[in-house]
Each structure stands twice: as structure tokens, then as C-alpha cells.
Amino acid sequence: xxxxxxxxxxxxxxxxxxxxxxxxxxxxxxxxxxxxxxxxxxxxxxxxxxxxxxxxxxxxxxxxxxxxxxxxxxxxxxxxxxxxxxxxxxxxxxxxxxxxxxxxxxxxxxxxxxx
Amino acid sequence: xxxxxxxxxxxxxxxxxxxxxxxxxxxxxxxxxxxxxxxxxxxxxxxxxxxxxxxxxxxxxxxxxxxxxxxxxxxxxxxxxxxxxxxxxxxxxxxxxxxxxxxxxxxxx
Numbered sequence: 001x002x003x004x005x006x007x008x009x010x011x012x013x014x015x016x017x018x019x020x021x022x023x024x025x026x027x028x029x030x031x032x033x034x035x036x037x038x039x040x041x042x043x044x045x046x047x048x049x050x051x052x053x054x055x056x057x058x059x060x061x062x063x064x065x066x067x068x069x070x071x072x073x074x075x076x077x078x079x080x081x082x083x084x085x086x087x088x089x090x091x092x093x094x095x096x097x098x099x100x101x102x103x104x105x106x107x108x109x110x111x112x113x114x115x
Numbered sequence: 116x117x118x119x120x121x122x123x124x125x126x127x128x129x130x131x132x133x134x135x136x137x138x139x140x141x142x143x144x145x146x147x148x149x150x151x152x153x154x155x156x157x158x159x160x161x162x163x164x165x166x167x168x169x170x171x172x173x174x175x176x177x178x179x180x181x182x183x184x185x186x187x188x189x190x191x192x193x194x195x196x197x198x199x200x201x202x203x204x205x206x207x208x209x210x211x212x213x214x215x216x217x218x219x220x221x222x223x224x
Contacts, residue, residue: 043202043215043216044202044214045213091156104149106151106158106160107158108157109158
């Protein structure tokens with residue numbers, strides 16, 4: 001099946017710094033990638049949808065200036081958490097698909113801890 | 116916004132068949148029903164997808180009645196390693212790709 005690779009799997013950063021998370025589709029071209037955030041014992045919450053070559057669409061309540069998404073190629077999307085704070089500590093997960101509503105494959109997730 | 120409803124948790128024992136039902140009363144004509152499995156600190160893993168009637172693969176079966184307002188994921192003879200959270204989602208149609216609460220399945224000896 002299709003493989004989506006996410007890197008890093010875990011990262012610890014200091015408050016105020018920025019962290020970049022990469023999401024790669026390894027064996028298919030992903031025109032659309034999705035970014036989720038998951039807090040402990042909660043479900044995944046969609047943060048934004050990124051389409052290759054265009055601006056990402058953010059869900060209500062998600063600050064686009066804080067969570068920068070770049071989808072410059074059909075195999076790579078990046079999420080940058082800018083000026084991270086402890087409340088940004090969470091599990092971030094990406095998924096990729098070949099159309100707006102066709103995502104089915106998820107990355108391994110990135111555990112972000114802001115200290 | 117189509118919503119899915121699942122039991123919050125289920126308990127079972129090794130070797131038993133487990134059936135998890137998901138309600139989706141507002142399913143759209145072009146929605147598919149997709150089930151995922153998630154272990155702690157991992158991304159969800161695709162299990163099975165269907166549109167109507169029954170779908171079976173090497174790990175599970177999916178039963179969808181004619182009105183498609185619900186679906187049941189069937190896991191035959193579960194083991195301890197099947198302890199995870201299971202999510203059903205409606206995908207492929209015009210619905211926003213959100214996750215419901217999921218069902219925490221706990222399998223014991």
C-alpha cells in the first residue's frame with residue numbers, strides 16, 4: 001500500500017523556537033495533504049488541508065501564522081510551528097491523498113514537546 | 116456536516132469476534148465508509164473501506180446495510196495486539212474529513 005513518511009517522530013524544543021515537521025508520500029503523488037493534531041486520549045483534529053502549489057486551507061481556530069504549511073511538491077508538505085509554546089505540545093499527524101476527499105494513508109506522527 | 120457515532124469503548128477477550136458499529140445517519144450518496152486503527156503514539160492505519168453490502172479483507176469484514184446509515188466493523192478472533200482505538204469515517208464525498216471519537220477496544224486474556 002501507499003506509504004507516507006513523517007519526520008521527525010519526536011522533537012523537543014525550547015519555548016519561542018520554531019519546529020518544522022516533514023510529511024512525504026513515498027510511492028505516489030499526493031495532490032492533497034492533511035495535517036492533524038491529537039491531544040492525549042482525544043481524537044484527531046484536522047488543522048489544515050494543503051494542496052500542492054496553492055495556499056493551505058486552515059480550520060476554524062487554527063492560526064495560519066503560527067502553523068505554517070508549505071506544499072511545494074507532489075511528495076512533500078511541511079508544517080512549521082512558529083514561536084512554539086508549551087500548549088503547542090501535542091501529537092501532529094499528516095496524511096496524504098490524490099484528491100480532495102481521498103486521503104487514506106497517514107504518517108507515523110510527530111510528538112512535539114515544548115519546554 | 117456528516118457525523119459518525121461510535122461506542123466510546125469495548126472490552127473483549129482473546130479469540131472472540133468483535134463487532135464495532137458506527138452510526139452515520141447523514142451519509143451522502145458518494146460517501147465511502149472507511150475504518151482505521153490507531154495505536155498509541157502512531158498515526159492511524161487503514162483497515163477497510165466499503166460502500167455497501169459486505170467487504171472482507173485479510174484482517175476484517177465490513178457490513179453495511181442497504182440504507183447505509185450505519186456500518187459494522189467485524190474483527191474475527193481478536194488478540195491482545197488488536198487493543199487499539201478504531202475510527203470510522205466517511206470519505207470520498209463532500210464531507211469534511213474529520214474524525215469522530217473512536218472506539219477504544221481492549222482485549223484481555
